[in-house]
Amino acid sequence: xxxxxxxxxxxxxxxxxxxxxxxxxxxxxxxxxxxxxxxxxxxxxxxxxxxxxxxxxxxxxxxxxxxxxxxxxxxxxxxxxxxxxxxxxxxxxxxxxxxxxxxxxxxxxxxxxxxxxxxxxxxxxxxxxxxxxxxxxxxxxxxxxxxxxxxxxxxxxxxxxxxxxxxxxxxxxxxxxxxxxxxxxxxxxxxxxxxxxxxxxxxxxxxxxxxxxxxxxxxxxxxxxxxxxxxxxxxxxxxxxxxxxxxxxxxxxxxxxxxxxxxxxxxxxxxxxxxxxxxxxxxxxxxxxxxxxxxxxxxxxxxxxxxxxxxxxxxxxxxxxxxxxxxxxxxxxxxxxxxxxxxxxxxxxxxxxxx
Amino acid sequence: xxxxxxxxxxxxxxxxxxxxxxxxxxxxxxxxxxxxxxxxxxxxxxxxxxxxxxxxxxxxxxxxxxxxxxxxxxxxxxxxxxxxxxxxxxxxxxxxxxxxxxxxxxxxxxxxxxxxxxxxxxxxxxxxxxxxxxxxxxxxxxxxxxxxxxxxxxxxxxxxxxxxxxxxxxxxxxxxxxxxxxxxxxxxxxxxxxxxxxxxxxxxxxxxxxxxxxxxxxxxxxxxxxxxxxxxxxxxxxxxxxxxxxxxxxxxxxxxxxxxxxxxxxxxxxxxxxxxxxxxxxxxxxxxxxxxxxxxxxxxxxxxxxxxxxxxxxxxxxxxxxxxxxxxxxxxxxxxxxxxxxxxxxxxxxxxxxx
DNA sequence: CTTGCTACGTGAATCGTTTCAAGCCACTTT
DNA sequence: AAAGTGGCTTGAAACGATTCACGTAGCAAG
Numbered sequence: 001x002x003x004x005x006x007x008x009x010x011x012x013x014x015x016x017x018x019x020x021x022x023x024x025x026x027x028x029x030x031x032x033x034x035x036x037x038x039x040x041x042x043x044x045x046x047x048x049x050x051x052x053x054x055x056x057x058x059x060x061x062x063x064x065x066x067x068x069x070x071x072x073x074x075x076x077x078x079x080x081x082x083x084x085x086x087x088x089x090x091x092x093x094x095x096x097x098x099x100x101x102x103x104x105x106x107x108x109x110x111x112x113x114x115x116x117x118x119x120x121x122x123x124x125x126x127x128x129x130x131x132x133x134x135x136x137x138x139x140x141x142x143x144x145x146x147x148x149x150x151x152x153x154x155x156x157x158x159x160x161x162x163x164x165x166x167x168x169x170x171x172x173x174x175x176x177x178x179x180x181x182x183x184x185x186x187x188x189x190x191x192x193x194x195x196x197x198x199x200x201x202x203x204x205x206x207x208x209x210x211x212x213x214x215x216x217x218x219x220x221x222x223x224x225x226x227x228x229x230x231x232x233x234x235x236x237x238x239x240x241x242x243x244x245x246x247x248x249x250x251x252x253x254x255x256x257x258x259x260x261x262x263x264x265x266x267x268x269x270x271x272x273x274x275x276x277x278x279x280x281x282x283x284x285x286x287x288x289x290x291x292x293x294x295x296x297x298x299x300x301x302x303x304x305x306x307x308x309x310x311x312x313x314x315x316x317x318x319x320x321x322x323x324x325x326x327x328x329x330x331x332x333x334x335x336x337x338x339x340x341x342x343x344x345x346x347x348x349x350x351x352x353x354x355x
Numbered sequence: 356x357x358x359x360x361x362x363x364x365x366x367x368x369x370x371x372x373x374x375x376x377x378x379x380x381x382x383x384x385x386x387x388x389x390x391x392x393x394x395x396x397x398x399x400x401x402x403x404x405x406x407x408x409x410x411x412x413x414x415x416x417x418x419x420x421x422x423x424x425x426x427x428x429x430x431x432x433x434x435x436x437x438x439x440x441x442x443x444x445x446x447x448x449x450x451x452x453x454x455x456x457x458x459x460x461x462x463x464x465x466x467x468x469x470x471x472x473x474x475x476x477x478x479x480x481x482x483x484x485x486x487x488x489x490x491x492x493x494x495x496x497x498x499x500x501x502x503x504x505x506x507x508x509x510x511x512x513x514x515x516x517x518x519x520x521x522x523x524x525x526x527x528x529x530x531x532x533x534x535x536x537x538x539x540x541x542x543x544x545x546x547x548x549x550x551x552x553x554x555x556x557x558x559x560x561x562x563x564x565x566x567x568x569x570x571x572x573x574x575x576x577x578x579x580x581x582x583x584x585x586x587x588x589x590x591x592x593x594x595x596x597x598x599x600x601x602x603x604x605x606x607x608x609x610x611x612x613x614x615x616x617x618x619x620x621x622x623x624x625x626x627x628x629x630x631x632x633x634x635x636x637x638x639x640x641x642x643x644x645x646x647x648x649x650x651x652x653x654x655x656x657x658x659x660x661x662x663x664x665x666x667x668x669x670x671x672x673x674x675x676x677x678x679x680x681x682x683x684x685x686x687x688x689x690x691x692x693x694x695x696x697x698x699x700x701x702x703x704x705x706x707x708x709x710x
Numbered sequence: 711c712t713t714g715c716t717a718c719g720t721g722a723a724t725c726g727t728t729t730c731a732a733g734c735c736a737c738t739t740t
Numbered sequence: 741a742a743a744g745t746g747g748c749t750t751g752a753a754a755c756g757a758t759t760c761a762c763g764t765a766g767c768a769a770g
Contacts (some may be wrong), residue, residue: 003757007719008719008720008721009719009720009721010719010720010721010722010757010758010759010760011718011719011720012757013757013758013759014718014719014758016757016758017757017758021717021718022718022719023717023718023719026718026719038486040458040461040462041462041756041757042403042462042464042755042756042757043399043462043463043464044398044399044400044402044403044408044463044464044755044756044757045399045403045725045755045756045757045758046756046757046758047399047725047757048397048399048400048403048724048725048726048727048755048756048757048758049724049725049756049757049758049759050725050757050758051725053399054459054463055442055463062428063418063424063427063428063431063443064421064424064425064427064428064644065421065424066419066420066421066424068424069418069419069420069421069423069424070419072418072419072443073417073418073419073445076418076444076445080444080452080455080456083459085442085444085456085459085460085463086442086443086444087410087440087441087442087443088418088427088441088442088443089431089435089440089441090428090431097435100435101435101440103395104409104438104440105440106395107395107396107397107398108398108399108409108410108440109397109398109399131393217631246628246631250631250633253633271628272628273601273626273627273628273631276572276601276605276628277632278605278608278633289419362749363749363750363751364749364750364751365727365728365729365730365749365750365751365752366748366749366750367727368727368728368729369728369748369749371727372727372728376747376748377748377749378747378748378749381748381749396726396727397725397726397727399725399726399727400725400726400727400728400755401726401727401728402727402755403725403726403727403728403754403755403756403757404726404727404728404729404754404755405727405728405755406755
């Protein structure tokens with residue numbers, strides 16, 4: 001072993017961990033030996049003795065999806081400085097795969113876990129957490145169970161999108177949404193309705209829903225026919241995500257409907273290409289990097305504190321206004337919504353914390 | 356310890372690793388004990404004894420970039436079945452950060468390393484490899500040094516893009532390229548020229564280069580003015596990546612130039628939104644997932660074989676033809692290129708392997 | 711000269727697993 | 741009945757780092 005090459009044994013450990021306790025000359029001698037022999041300390045042995053693996057597990061649906069990629073970067077930014085390395089796992093929305101990975105991560109004794117769980121039942125994670133693995137849910141509500149979480153307020157996001165259109169004076173708004181079994185879709189719908197109510201309008205009158213089976217470009221394009229058939233005619237459309245919006249955009253172009261001239265359009269997610277479309281797409285942005293960074297911070301807290309109180313951090317999505325929603329309609333109706341909104345809710349900035 | 360709860364000691368290990376050597380009743384007893392006590396084997400201790408960490412390090416430039424995300428998925432697909440977990444690290448193109456991560460990964464005793472190195476000098480990696488860490492370069496040429504690598508043939512990619520335009524009969528082709536210091540840019544340029552030569556044309560006459568400082572949408576848009584000023588006028592443009600192409604597309608739209616009517620356009624990378632543009636963009640696709648999967652396979656080979664001979668796998672990019680390049684010009688010139696191409700090179704399918 | 715103190719260094723014990731030589735037992739063979 | 745055989749099980753050693761109760765030397769004070 002490197003230390004023998006140097007001099008003593010346990011002292012070498014001190015050179016690495018408590019340099020100040022070792023006398024100058026000895027320290028130097030050991031360091032030279034380390035350099036000469038190319039000694040590299042073994043995390044495994046360290047872990048066995050000390051108990052920390054210097055490793056954090058990250059389980060998400062699909063790393064190829066930039067949403068998750070960016071989120072992981074957020075976590076990485078916080079954790080790498082603390083000496084942690086990330087074990088990243090894509091569950092591919094398979095409960096089985098997720099279980100296998102969780103097992104592996106537990107065997108590796110990860111010092112923490114960030115996860116966007118596939119499995120509906122969070123019992124397993126609660127148990128894991130109870131077994132001593134600090135756990136933070138990513139973009140998933142802990143539903144009262146004792147777990148930390150970081151989420152984005154999708155209700156608020158839906159409200160932002162719809163509210164923006166209402167502010168511009170639109171009163172007949174199409175809403176191309178995915179299946180309500182997807183929590184995000186249901187939440188955004190709730191938000192959109194809320195915006196209407198705050199404007200003193202009945203959602204049943206003004207919000208015209210079209211449900212598609214999946215959030216894809218093609219389904220968006222197909223939805224256009226249905227949207228255009230609505231009477232009285234719509235002046236704006238909001239979509240549950242940007243892919244749908246892109247499809248709608250294309251469909252409208254095909255039908256000769258000008259955006260935003262004849263129809264305003266707003267998407268959701270603010271994916272990379274939203275700003276590159278013609279016209280650039282207004283959208284609702286999710287703070288992906290911050291989501292990951294904040295989750296990592298929560299993790300560190302949970303890992304250090306003795307008695308930890310679980311917390312949920314909820315981020316506010318952000319409306320990004322671009323050309324696809326154009327300027328206000330020439331009606332005066334818009335101002336009513338603005339006033340209602342202003343009174344209804346205190347100005348909120350940044351993340352809201354609770355529970 | 357779980358085993359004491361069960362019965363014996365070393366036997367428990369056999370239940371886990373050589374179940375067939377343990378008698379039925381004993382085995383069952385131990386398994387029950389394992390279930391009851393919630394025993395989870397420690398990879399660290401396992402590693403300490405056996406020497407394998409069941410871990411593979413992946414170092415890339417930026418995980419938020421879908422190119423890398425997809426590549427990692429490719430590697431993950433191959434490695435997870437073998438029981439490996441990936442330690443994913445973003446170097447952010449910082450040599451320092453890369454070094455720190457490499458250090459950490461070596462301390463973790465990763466069983467292998469996949470890396471898109473930032474540092475030009477590969478000595479450190481060669482040394483690491485010599486120290487017994489199987490290493491595969493991702494999208495980076497090993498330059499004769501003893502390392503495995505997986506790359507995409509960018510020369511061929513440039514040739515594909517230019518060749519496609521030549522086949523369509525274009526003879527004056529703009530090439531919006533990034534700085535030649537980026538290997539990819541230089542290679543794609545080389546390939547474009549080669550396509551011209553194979554068509555019996557002089558690149559100096561037909562290929563009109565415009566160099567921009569960075570591969571962004573904005574620089575693409577700015578390049579349009581320059582492109583349109585060229586005499587004799589261009590009929591097609593190829594770009595070093597899709598962002599540039601998108602910028603060009605937008606610039607052309609602004610200038611009232613129809614695509615592909617007045618100008619054909621081909622990009623590079625085939626990013627997610629290429630197919631969603633109007634018109635959908637022809638582009639050169641890189642087999643990202645396969646890149647990662649193949650790298651992982653190479654890694655496994657290197658890890659298992661005793662005397663390993665380093666190999667390089669080179670992938671062929673693939674031309675994806677969409678509406679932005681339209682149909683053949685009404686000249687007959689196109690066929691000449693087609694014939695030359697057909698004779699010059701045997702049909703190659705899939706990956707080409709070599710030293 | 712002895713005692714006590716400080717400042718360093720030592721080496722055994724420990725973490726959880728695997729490996730392996732050796733032990734045990736029942737049963738067969740001669 | 742002694743020796744041999746095969747099937748299971750055992751317990752100690754080892755992996756590499758950390759920790760901690762001690763040992764040792766040097767020095768000052770009494």
